[in-house]
Amino acid sequence: MGQDALIADLVKRCIGLGFLQDIYTVKEARDRVQSLLVKLKQTGLLSDSYSNDHFSMQNIVRNAALSIASEDNHVFRLTKGKLDEWPNEEKLENYTDMFLQYCDFIEEFPRSIRCPRVRVFQIDNNDPHLKLPDSFFQEMKELRVLILTGIHLSPLPSSIGLPVELKNLSKLQIFDISNCSKLVHISSNLISSLTRLEELYMRNTSIQWKVNNEQENQNASLSELGNLNELTNLDLQIPNAAHLPKNLFFDRLQNYEIIVGSLDRYSKQEFKMPENHELVRFLAIQQKNV
Template structure:
């Protein structure tokens, strides 16, 4: 695949010799041999990393998921903004398509990979990156201590975890920990993260975190935290101590008040609270303190009490005017109940794109590429 445009006969002869050696010892299946040769021909570590991430994240991963993981893992050198990471990711995806390692997806926002190539890529990742992944399987027991200490990533998607999660796991090399649970009774032990000091990405989906683990505060190097469709409590204020966070995703999770401690996240670039239907209060001077924020997403929930200009001011709740203080903000998705909550002097001119829903969530005000259209029962 990766050799199809290479006319150097020595490269082909070397590849043939590798295939013959691997087939003779019976180490790899033919597709894995072909995929491994193509993988070895990729010209940069960034290309190899994005290829393996395409397989690791799952079927038809979104480009935005790849962007988030690349930021979380710090894959790109000299890339500082989300836009730069998105551009770099798109460029690398096109190169992987040219190498026939990726397919053309039906959606512009996603990438696809042949199932056999994905299996081969996951095999490569397990060997080269020390990834442990399981999907729709049964985890009878956790890997032994020696194996866990070598892992760089642990990913469990919709698995039956028979022995539950151990109280503590010694994972000194772990960079990614991902559990997508189908068990509403699954609990995260309080001390689970105490020996995960190198963790960069934590993804927990569909988990009851009412007893929020105090060991979260040990994740000082965490760059991406994703708590989707979780049940949370006021102890999520611990998140404010994770001062290296670049990406915070709480979409679909149940909690009522955003902790004021989040104002300490001065490096945060992306903040997603989409579909947080229980969220009703964002304290004042939290959003305005997120000086590095580039993308803010809150759609599908209408309970937040934004301060309204024409009503008596409430200094305890956030005002949308705080968004105008974010000099790096480029993308904004927002639901609001009251049109009066919008600032008189709109700040949309500096954004690359935005979507606004006013009133009922089914009534959308959409804006792409600086085109402002309002669908409402009455004029602004």
């Protein structure tokens, strides 16, 4: 994670990697992480950042932590370097975490890499031409946290087959597809099948939601959210009020950021959008011809 990291990202990693014992809900995990951050700040290992939803770590502390992780926990990390050759097979089989951040990939990705112990795989990149082979993740049987930023994913590799297969993730607690601006289609009954879902983030997507009276449309309907009894946090942007379900679900939500219509016509001086994953209650409606 970066020097000024999102607390929400830390919560996701702690849940995905099973770091928190006897914790069963996202809210409990967030409370535990917050209390741990307070203790780490008191010891001087961490400090406050520029906003309440971030935390900061000094470079000397971060570098020491990365060094320990690389030596003791078989972590592979490369930042702003050139990757002209992947590690040998013996090293790949021992790695538990792999982080490749803003690297120059001299050659194409291999068809797949054998990393049976890898739990976290992250690529941050800004090359739109970088593509992952179809079976790249096939040998990552223990993968629990996958973060891909700035990667060309059209179509998605079959080795992480989405989106229909999401129906099988019956224990999924957090679903975040924010800023997938080209995402248009989500199959009907997919969202309603995620019965353990507690937090849903879908800001800045282009999903064509089904209007309630449309019979032939195979897209998901927002009425499916009513079946998610564990849902507490929602970040959502929809084209117009016609997509809203008849029976709203605000009574169960602890935090929400919902935008109906487009707010592009407003200037930043008039109106400030909450940050992603900021814990607030916020509803904005843009009416036509207003």
